[in-house]
Amino acid sequence: MSKKKVGIIGATGYTGSELVRILLHHPEVEIAAITSESRKGDRFSDVHPFFRGLVEMQLVSIKDIESLDLDVVFLALPHGVSMDFVKDHAEKPYPIIDLSGDFRLDSAGTYEAWYNKDHVYPKGIEDAAYGIPELFREEIKGKKLVANPGCYPTSAILGLAPLVEHNMVEPNIIVDSKSGTTGAGVKAKAATHFPNVNDNFKAYSVKTHRHTIEIEGTLNKKGEEDLTIQFTPHLLPVDRGIVSTIYAKPKEGVDTGRINEVFRDYYKDEPFIRLTDQPPAIKEVRGTNFCDIYCTYDERTNNFITISAIDNLVKGAAGQAVQNMNLLFDWDETAGLGRVPMNP
């Protein structure tokens, strides 16, 4: 069987180059096009020198992909830009896996409220499946459009889903997350400038981060009552990795001693979820599609505590996108993703 042809749109950024890194060793695909508007005509390895001798192909413009007969397209574009692409290419035969936030929420109104931007293609929101395979495997299969989740939401949702789906927790939940700076993208900005991040640590977007609604909206599809998430992101002085620490009160009458059994059962056949007996570390998942989760109950404070760790560029973005592609094509879900974490 010939390999499927993949297009990667927006590959001068971090998730685009991470997609190339993963797909280079995927047994079922060949990379047919890598696009950039700002660097078209340059070699991919000129933009990302760590690919020298490995990927020497030329970057092309989005308008050049039409002649290539692609089988699947990944969008590694900023939100607000992806939706234009999806609108213009909705009738093409290939499925699109969008890494931006443009199709993750439940309506154009919700999007406009949290992103301060008009949505140009609300039909895409109706058509898209939310791409966390562990929770929405059946909905993702056969879709033309997958809304790949945000990095913080991936870590929070996977750390909470078993408790929410088993109706074990009160609806007010605290999610306290810390991310490496690649989460902010490749463009230079003051917030991620070396002296502002190095040897430093701070919270940002308190009460207002757009991932709050993504976490709430997604978990509400799984639970019996609507949740309110107090989500606070923090910036870590590391390049990649996210740890989320989650606090939830058990519902009256819940058998709190069952928490480990509930998580074990919920994730029993999941190749990328590893339940840990101590709090996980970002270096234990670095470069991989794993989400490591620790869960416990604190009798003194009457809190469930779960702690999850992912690599924001892999399970939080490109790796999960490849996992979604594997589902769409009915391939082994782990194809191309079998890596050992890079530690130290």
Ligand SMILES: NC(=O)C1=CN([C@@H]2O[C@H](COP(=O)(O)OP(=O)(O)OC[C@H]3O[C@@H](n4cnc5c(N)ncnc54)[C@H](OP(=O)(O)O)[C@@H]3O)[C@@H](O)[C@H]2O)C=CC1
């Ligand atoms: N970084 C992360 O950890 C995660 C990111 N995401 C999402 O994935 C998408 C890609 O993220 P990431 O790779 O970090 O982003 P980057 O900012 O690193 O890269 C975005 C790419 O999009 C292209 N682009 C096209 N049009 C525009 C435009 N108008 N403004 C800016 N860039 C443009 C650029 O390439 P060129 O101009 O050369 O064509 C650029 O390389 C985003 O929507 C992000 O929110 C999701 C989960 C995690």
Ligand SMILES: CC(=O)N[C@@H](CCC(=O)OP(=O)(O)O)C(=O)O
């Ligand atoms: C550290 C950092 O800045 N992280 C980004 C989130 C990255 C991500 O997942 O973004 P999307 O939902 O836009 O895809 C932020 O807080 O905006």
